Amino acid sequence: GVVxxxxxxxxxxxLQGEAKEWWRAYVKCRSxxxxxxxxxxxxxxxxxxYVLRTLRDCKKDEFxxxxxxxxxxxxYEDKFHVCLGMLCNW
Structure with missing residues (x-):
């Protein structure tokens, strides 16, 4: 798809601020x-x-x-799909 x-x-x-600078540096250093x-x-x-591993681990534990x-x-099904979506994206 488009994404x-x-x-x-x-x-x-x-991206703005620090994230924009991080991206510019990444692109500059990438072959x-x-x-x-x-x-x-x-x-x-x-x-x-930008997302702390502890937060990701916490969401995994929540799932x-x-x-x-x-x-x-x-x-319950809605909560399941929200948690599963987070894990699939992380």
């Missing part, structure tokens, strides 16, 4: 002979730089410990 084709350009154009940076690789680099505990099946 996979143009996501890196779209997102990096909108021009390498293939175009994919959305998946950019996303992994960005998460590694692993997820229980229905009085929630309706619909609410």
């Amino acid at each position: 996979r084709q143009h996501g890196v350009e779209f997102v990096t154009f909108q 021009s002979t390498l293939p175009r940076l994919t959305w998946t690789l950019f996303y992994a680099l960005f998460l590694e730089k 692993m410990d997820l229980e229905q505990c009085g929630m309706s099946m619909i609410a």
Whole structure:
């Protein structure tokens, strides 16, 4: 889709401050002979730089410990998909 084709350009154009400087430095240091940076690789680099591993681990634990505990099946399914989406993106 659009994100996979143009996501890196779209997102990096909108970066500001420290994130924009980090991206400029990354591009400057990256060999021009390498293939175009994919959305998946950019996303992994960005998460590694700007999302604390402890937060990612916490969300993983939240997913692993997820229980229905009085929630309706619909609410539980929604929570499951939110947690799963976070893990799949991290």
